[in-house]
Amino acid sequence: MIEIIDKEIRIDGRPELILCGEIHYYRLRRDEWQDRLDKLKLAGCNAVASYVPWLCHEEREGEIDLRGAKRPEYDLAGFIDLCRDNGLYFFLRPGPFIMAEMKNEGLPYWLYERYPEIVPVGWDGRPATTKTVDYLAPAFLKAARRWYEAVMAVAVPRLQPNGGNVIAIQLDNEIGMLSWVSNGPDLTPLVLDDFARWLTEVYPAESLAERYPFDLGEPAVRTAAIRSPREAYAPALHLDLGHYMRGRFARYVDALRGFAEEFGARGVPFAVNIHGTGGGRGFTFPIGISQLYETYEGKPGFLSGSDIYFGDLDMNTFQDLYLINGFMDAMHGEHQPLASMEFNCGDGNFGETLGARYDVSAADFKLRMCVAQGNRLVNYYLFCGGRNGLLDHGRDDGNGRAAFTGERHGFAAPIGPEGEPNYTFPRMARGIRAMMAVADKVAVMREERDAVAFAFIPDYYMTEYRYAGSEAMRRMYANLEANRAHSGWETMARAMLLAGYRFGAADIQNKPLRAAEVPVLALLSASYMDEALQRKLADYLMEGGNVLLYGEVPQYDMEARPCTILSDCLGLRFAAEHRDGPDYYPSVVAEGWAAPRPEVRTHFAQTFEAVRGAEPFFRLQGSGQACGFDCAVGRGRAIVMTARYRTDIGLFRDALERLGAKAGLTHDCPEHGLFLTSTRSADGERFLHLLNLDGFDKTLRLYDRGEALFEGRELTIAAKDGVMLPVGVKAAGATILASTAEIMEIGEAHLAFRLTQAQDWIALETARRIAPSEAYKVERRGAAQRIVSLRHAKVEDELIVRFEA
Template sequence: MIDLRHRRIFIAGRPRILLCGEIHYFRLPRTAWQDRLDQLKRAGCDTVASYIPWLCHEPVEGRIDLSGWTRPELDLMAYIDLCRDNGLYFIARPGPFVMAEMKNEGLPYWLYDKHPEIVPVGWDGQPATTRTVDVLAPHFLAAVRDWYAAVMVALVPRLRSRGGNVIALQLDNEVGMLSWCSNVPELTEHTLADFAAWLARRYAPETLRGRYPFDLDDPATRAAALRSPGEAYAAQFMRDLGHYQRGRYARYLATLRAYAEAEGVKGIPFLVNVHGTGGGRGFTYPIGISQLYEAYTQAPGYLPGTDLYLGNLTPDNFQDLYLCNALQEASQTRDQPLCSLEFECGDGDYGQMQGNRYDPSAVDLKTRMCIAQGNRLLNYYLFAGGTNYRLDPPPGDGDDRIAITGERHGVAAPVKADGSLSYTYPRMARIIRTMATLADKLADMDEERDGLAYGFIPDYFMTEAQYPKSAIMREIAANVQANRAYGAWESLARGMLLAGYRFGAVDVQNRPLDPVTVPVLALPSARYMDGAVQGKLVAWLEAGGGLLLYGEVPLYDMEGRPCAVLAGALGVEALGTRHSSERHYLSLCAEGWAAPRPEVRTHFAQVFAPGAAEPLLRLYGGGEVAAFEAQVGLGRAVVIATAYPCDVGLFQTALERLGATAGLRHDGPPGGVFMTSMANAAGEAFVHVLNLDGHEQGFRLFRDGRRLLGGRELRLPGREGLMLPVNLDLGEVRIRYATAEVVGWEDKAIEFRCLQPDAVILLETTREFPLGEGYTLHRRGRSVRVQVWAGVERLRVEWL
């Protein structure tokens, strides 16, 4: 059995971290399978994942090949068995959509030819511009049921619960992504009838008539009015459609799960892949969470996983990765662990242009941050490249291949299509092996958190369906898009992390909010916010919460109606917004505890008459207030309603005034260093430190006001990371601390990677140590100090 409990993955009763690589059997000659698995094992992985493309296995209706009788590389059963023989777990991803740059996103051509009604129409009745389908269309589901019945014949006997190596099954892939990216919601007759029935259940008749001033029961009227919505109800429709689609996707994935369980799939989790990153940034990632959180929280046994395509981890985007993980965790149940089902690896040159080549540190630094935040499964995607063979029968589309990437696929992968290794492979393998060495420890640790949470409002990311001709949809969406990420991520979140804060996130829309569990909240806020959410924040403030709000104080609800519940509680009067222009240099002057600070330029400010609130930032000249501190009942709020730069000290002071102190700090210059820590119930811990800059940085670490590592300075080279052990029990030896990283551990030996010219390892043990190369021993009772010689990069310490 594979159990999900307390944000952990248990296999045979033991918490595990799964280090996985995606290798597509169908894109490789069967004779190459073993070589690619060897490369995977050499890198330190213990699990293989692969899509199982319907397009390849059933190119002709009714002719399903899962045993290789048409092409040897389609023998799925042999591939899973070979993984088992190599001691590797297997994660099955049978779609029906697989994406993976496959034509039709992995659906067979005959499905579209036989059932053209499954192709959605969108705004103004125009057909979908992608190869998406109406996922609840009866004929589509009937065909999917037959596909699942066939593929489960290969998977069920090989389940871990039956003694095999299949440990998880992914249901579909990136559900909702195609509709979002194309702005083509599924507005078929079938969907609109279902939507009308949903509205009738959600609203009283008189309320519904007020929201939609037309006959929802007449199919022709309904289709015309909803495919081309009028301004009188466009805002209501955008909101209702988003909420409806969440439930619809949940029903779809529950249907797929039911099909799998009917064929005997039991005892393993059902994976849900959450999409959203793009262009090396995570700004839009929570759109996937918004679309799918009802799906993966609807019942036990679901396991969501991130898609993380962020390129190099740099001072520009490191907070994106941290927030993607934090917001994902906030949307999950208490038992669901963090996982990444597509964890980008490779050199990034997807177009073979000899450009956009990632630094070798990319996978290393991202792996460290994800493990530190509690990820229990990382699927390195795409681990090995391959070949797109030609379809039979050929579709006659120009090249007749299975995918849109030409003959070669995965050209940026660490293992190339011909089996050669990319320059990215060695360092990727180094970090995977390091994590594998300590996987038993890491699997039972959680990130340590300060008394601070980042606020998440899923409806702020429910902007995937916008009628292009609607001004009100455009206004609401533009405002929430400007405030939900971007400035808040670039300034507020980055500043909090650089100040040393370790934090999770909280769904303030759907989860309880009280000052005991969430004493301080940092919240990106737009001009629009649901009235119930505003009321929840006010009640929490009055009970003693501390709020750092960045963006705008809400004045309207999510449908554009006036709603200033929070502003009223803050005791301020909104006077409007101010914008810079080509010849007007909007500038901010600090006062109160925010002073003295240099005057700074800004492009936007929401301004107030502050009432009893204490002004913190005023506009130069007019004196209007753009930031303030206000008492609300027993609580307090600091509001920064302007685009303000990443002033680490300002955000740190604000949070400390609200009651949140960073437990992990360093004494080096600000910027470029990310830190967090994780620990278990026994007090064992790792401190994770990343130097995101390209130059060496030196600093000392402090944890809860106490010096770490004996007060020794760390010298961390550029683009490097360390996972430093604190009170780590390795059987006969306890590592009290080390300025070196553990990379190997055996019965009577530990191996370290030493980046410091004077690395020190402090051990506690009664064991005796023979003389060794590369270090000097100093013993005092049970304490053994290992002084590493300058120039030693890898050290093995043995004992008797």
């Protein structure tokens, strides 16, 4: 039985960490399967994941082959069974959409040919530019149901509750992504009819008539007015269409789950894959959360998982991944854990140009951060490459294959198409083995948090569809995109993490916002914000909440109507916007508690007049107009920064401390470039997670709420290295009080460590006798014993501590 309880994945009652590798059985010869599974086990993974390509298994309607009758490599049942025989769990991903560089995104050609009405029409009646469909079109659902019937006939006898190894089923893949990237909403007649019905349920008739000055009941009029909206109602349509599509996606996922359960799939979680990273960054990822959170939020038996395509995790990107995990967690129910359904690994050579070369730390760093933040399932995508077979009934499209990448596929994977590991494999495997050595512990640990949460506003990312002919929408989109991520992530979020803050996120749009639960809120704010949300923030401040606002103080609601509730609460009256130009170079000067600081050049500032209770601390050079305020509001306080500023770690630390949030886990390294956090179990076991994001060694001391850790000893974190150091961890009949070395294996009579220092030490408390060794010496320290390594980590980094029988 697989259960999702208390942010854990429990298999037969036991919490587990699931680390998968994606292996596409259909892209390998059957006699290659075992070799790739052997390499997966060598890496330390305990599960296999694979898509099931409808395009390949049912080239002709009604001729479904999932048993390898036509091609041995199409034997899905045989592959799952081989994974079982190797002691590996299986994560089933049957689509209908799978993407995976497959033609038609994995859907059969006959589906489009027989049912052309499923292909969406978008803005101005233009046909879809991507291979998407109307998910709820009856013809598509009927065909998808039959596909699920065939797949479940193979999967259900192999589900873990039925004695098999299938532990999860993903429903479709990256739902809504194709419409987003093409800015092409699904505006088929079926959708428009359903949308009109939804509008009549949401709005009273009188309000609806004012909102949309056309006859929603007349199909021809409605179609023209929605596909080509006028400026007067374009913002309202954008808002309504976004909210409606969230519910539509949820109905689609419910339908797929219904098909799976109808054909016997029960007792395993259903997964939803969230898309959105692009260009090696995470700025657009929350668009996927915004689109899909209604499909899974708080629903029993659901997992949501990220699509992580970052490449290197470095000083540019580390805050992106941290925020993505936080935002996902904010949208989960109380029991739903974090997961990653596609976790980018390999060397980045996607175009087979030997370019975009990733550092060996890439997959290791991302895994360490994700596990520290509570990811319980991670699927390495793509673990191994393979080949795209020829279709039996292919098209004259240049190659006749099932995918558009040519014959070879997955050249960037850690295991290439021919089965050879590339240079990234050893480091990736080392990180996996470190996690799996303590999997039972990290599977239940929670990240320790400081008294601050990062605000998440889903509607700020509800920008997947914008009517290009609307100037109002162009202005709103530009403002939202400028304030919801980029500068704010790289300034405030990065500064907070470098200052040592460990924080989650809060869905302030949909969930209650209470000072007792969120003492301090870090808020990226645009000039647009929903009226109800502005009121919620004002109430939060009046009741004793504290806000660090970076960006702009809203002046409009989400339909571009004037709305200054939050601004009025803060005691600020809008004055002007200042943007740099060819002959204008605005600069910010600090005063009050923010001084002394050097003048800082800015490219944008929003200035205000203080009406009451607001003390300026930023002004524009020359004009003296204020763009930073410390505001007393009711029983709360707000520090407001409305000029683009530099990543001033000290400034953001000072601001948060003034609001009542102090970083608990800190270091004294002046070069920065370090990410650190900590996790704890209910019985007090802890791990300290450290990443050195730079290409040079760093020496530091660690402090926990001001108290020096490791007896004040300096630690050196090697260039591009990550460590997970145990504190109070029980293992092999001992308690590891503290260790500068990382646990790599726990046996009945031994502990294996990865050394990280010139001279590591491990403090143990145990009644067992430690066996002597030439590799270490043992010192008695009261009730504890200290094992001091006699090996230098850069010469030989493995140390095995044995216990006598």
